[in-house]
């Protein structure tokens with residue numbers, strides 16, 4: 001009887017059923033679509049982050065720089081007497097220095113041991129993030145420099161942040177007999193050459209040559225980012241001057257997954273980086289993989305306790321550093337999408353409830369009659385609830401179809417999003433170098449990534465959708481059923497009208 | 498056997514207290530055919546609600562067989578309605594989305610029995626009211642008289658002890674009225690039912706063994722022999 005009655009009601013009161021179901025379908029479809037896009041945006045963010053931090057990095061640790069002390073400005077070139085060749089009143093200089101980032105400070109590599117000893121850490125590796133600045137140019141002889149223009153030219157030429165350097169004055173332009181120079185920046189990352197499973201190089205694909213190996217420790221070998229190598233006209237088998245030392249380029253790497261640059265322009269063995277930059281036993285970043293993905297937050301706070309001076313960031317913290325259209329999409333989905341889903345869902349529930357109540361009111365005499373011939377309240381409530389749940393389920397099924405079509409459209413259109421991980425850690429040196437060195441056609445900069453948005457469909461989303469549809473139906477059915485239960489059986493006797 | 502003792506039913510509306518039944522004491526033996534007459538608003542339907550276990554009196558006792566209806570909870574009252582009481586209404590009160598057969602089956606839904614058994618009994622009941630060939634018709638596809646026949650089949654399919662009818666012919670023309678009354682009377686005779694009919698129509702009332710008049714909530718015997 002239950003089934004027959006339910007079927008007859010749904011079929012014969014098609015309009016009411018359809019309105020409830022379609023309302024539910026739109027809401028469920030929207031929930032699925034928003035959920036899926038949000039998943040896609042998260043994947044995209046993860047792709048951007050992994051191109052910077054490597055795959056499987058759950059937590060990164062760095063230490064922010066203390067306020068710079070006077071005279072300790074890294075990146076200052078020192079030109080003593082006898083440097084360069086002097087001819088005809090100008091000195092020709094070619095000097096490169098390897099320095100640590102201005103925004104970060106190095107810390108003892110023993111902190112890495114502390115991290116590795118913390119429970120919940122599966123793997124950890126330490127890196128030293130450096131910036132190499134190469135100065136190429138001619139300076140007017142100090143003695144011949146006039147009082148105009150030249151002071152600036154000589155006094156600040158070595159400071160990459162200075163305006164004078166940024167405009168690349170050519171000889172004569174400053175009216176002082178001319179200084180002509182070029183400053184080139186690129187980021188250098190010292191890392192454990194034995195190839196850790198965690199860290200910046202875990203998300204790269206070998207383009208040419210080979211990666212660093214344990215045997216490279218202590219040797220002047222370098223691996224270059226493929227796109228940097230192209231732009232700097234360097235190739236595997238060639239050499240590169242880093243901090244005044246000539247390194248052999250053994251390979252180039254490109255980012256796997258996305259068409260972005262990798263975390264650094266140049267990768268060299270950690271011990272060599274430490275020696276060259278006079279940072280023996282020091283590192284600037286630690287990459288941590290947590291033993292369990294659910295324990296990331298508690299591990300982060302444990303690490304923060306163990307290393308009070310350090311800044312401990314989780315992937316979630318890092319995701320907020322991703323900028324560009326990806327971050328716009330992310331906040332759009334998070335804000336507009338979520339609110340829209342909630343509002344439409346609430347509206348659909350409300351429609352279902354109101355229509356169910358009005359249906360019960362219209363059927364007052366019908367339910368009164370059924371009660372008069374012996375139907376219990378429970379039987380009537382379950383009849384009303386059954387109708388609502390089935391309407392909700394039909395809406396849910398249509399909604400899933402609508403949602404899947406929406407997802408299909410998104411995936412066919414496949415909008416591209418660009419994200420920039422202006423991170424504070426691995427490319428911290430690059431970021432600040434890029435900023436100050438921007439005027440020089442900066443070699444070091446934040447890693448920009450273009451990702452195609454793909455909205456994934458998960459079983460979880462479908463189950464949530466079905467759950468919501470049933471919930472909406474149950475809610476409407478419970479309220480409608482409650483109304484029906486309150487009807488007096490004597491309503492059946494009310495005169496026709 | 499009905500025993501009503503000092504039954505009073507009052508309705509509290511926002512404005513005033515309405516006494517729909519005023520200290521009614523009455524007994525109706527099994528198998529009697531009773532007509533209840535009276536002016537509109539007199540309390541006929543209210544009395545039928547007390548007899549039909551649809552509502553409890555404000556005070557007084559209603560006894561049906563061994564059950565004291567005035568003291569039972571909603572669930573027990575529903576069970577008594579399901580088993581022992583059949584109802585026929587002025588407006589037929591069929592479920593508009595269900596076929597004639599399914600409408601009759603609704604009366605059997607609260608009772609034990611298999612689906613096939615229910616179907617068979619409903620078919621037999623429809624055949625007994627002369628609608629064996631209208632099983633799959635919707636109420637809207639039937640005439641008023643046919644709808645009331647379906648309603649009678651629905652009321653009698655469970656073989657109740659009592660059949661209560663509130664103006665069963667009020668919506669029908671005279672010829673159909675007589676057909677329906679003949680049908681009810683024949684069931685009353687054949688099945689030993691207690692048949693209680695509320696009616697404005699003295700032509701209908703004349704057929705009853707006993708006639709009650711109710712006005713202002715007070716019941717008086719009109720004619721016939723109280724058993």
Ligand SMILES: Nc1ncnc2c1ncn2[C@@H]1O[C@H](COP(=O)(O)OP(=O)(O)OP(=O)(O)O)[C@@H](O)[C@H]1O
Nearest residue numbers: 508509510515517536537538539540541542543544
């Ligand atoms: N649910 C209710 N709430 C308030 N008053 C009610 C209710 N039901 C009936 N009444 C009142 O009780 C009195 C008796 O009503 P009842 O329906 O029993 O009359 P009736 O004799 O059946 O009249 P009719 O011939 O018009 O059907 C009337 O005054 C009516 O207004």
Ligand SMILES: [Mg+2]
Nearest residue numbers: 541542543663
């Ligand atoms: Mg009445």
